[in-house]
Amino acid sequence: MTTVCEKGKCTGCMECIDICPKKAIKVIDSWLEYNAVIDTEQCIQCNACHNACQNNVKQVLTKPIYWKQGWAQDNCIRMRSSSGGVAAAIERAFIKNGGIVCSCTFNFGKFEFDFAESEDEVSKFAGSKYVKSNPEGIYKKILEKLKLGRKVLFVGLPCQVTAVRHYTRNHQNLYTIDLICHGTPSPQILDSFLSDYGIRLTEIQSIRFRENNDFKLEQNGKRFTVPTISDNYLMTFLNATTYTENCYQCQYARIERSGDITLGDSWGSDLEKSIQDKGVSLVLCQNEKGKELINQTDLTLVDVDLKKAIEYNHQLYQPSQKPKQREVFFKEIRKGYGFKKAVKRCYTKKYLKDIVKTLLYEMKFRGGG
Secondary structure, three states: OOEOOOOOOOOOOOHHHHHOOOOOEEEEEOOOOEEEEEOOOOOOOOOHHHHHOOOOOOOOOEOOOEEEEEEEOOHHHHHHOOOOOHHHHHHHHHHHOOOEEEEEEEEOOEEEEEEEOOOHHHHHHOOOOOOOOEOOOHHHHHHHHHHOOOOEEEEEOHHHHHHHHHHOOOOOOEEEEEEOOOOOEOHHHHHHHHHOOOOOHHHOOOEEOOEOOEOOOEEOOEEOOOOOOOOHHHHHHHOOOOEOHHHHHOOOOOOOEOOOEEEEEOOOOOOOHHHHOOOOEEEEEOOHHHHHHHHOOOEEEEOOOHHHHHHHOHHHOOOOOOOOOHHHHHHHHHOOOOHHHHHHHHOHHHHHHHHHHHHHHHHHHHHHO
């Protein structure tokens, strides 16, 4: 197997697919890792893919020049968002000023990238998505719009932002927001979790991974657990069990960033709990383009202790650590035993506690009914 970068290090940014003139590359998802595999019969050895791959070239990242915490002034935007609504507010302002926004959306069972050219369309990007998204083909489309003189705001993970900047040669009309990422599982992991409930990812019309600080997976408006516990998918996600291999070696887990702006949760904030409960975003600005985005948006921004923000967002100083349960978990999953049984094997105490909590909740609910 001939790969674009070292085996197991592929981020899944998909730039190599877009840049290959012979369509000779396919990204293989093995649940544990992604690999960009080259069809040697089609390959003309132009090395475009190798030169584009961020794992083969040292990245130039930038320290923030400005940092705040805050939220969208529009309460409706803030309430619909995962953490403060700053991303949605910036996207709406960008469109209002004549630009186009490109970000990840959920469509027919796939997490893929699309454009928004009206303020109403921005709503399809709302909410955190704790799964690997697929940007294949989007870089070409962005470059086409940039060449037509349009301004494009790209919102994605740091590896995806790096890819779009490279593919477009960091075009003057390209603006970027990178999201603080702790790691992402393959969509096949999510599909495995859903299959325990007789559901296929392709059958779902809508999906939601959290509401403000409440991490609970919902499909078509329905949760998988009682309110007192986390579902198995998000439990393993938050424990860093299910990420693809490259995430544990992420070169973007540092304070130096790839985007014009970096957004995430303002964990460790000193603000009152009532304010935090409504959602507060951490905002890092790396350059003048980032300042331009902030200045044209209606935001409430207040001071934040950067040292403390880094301390509570470990992805700003180191990658997620691979838990010891990961190897066994994937062995169980790949044997076809199911997500629930894999969790029971790897997190037995947590699994049993959740059963007790569920029974107690249901008894209380029935008693109150």
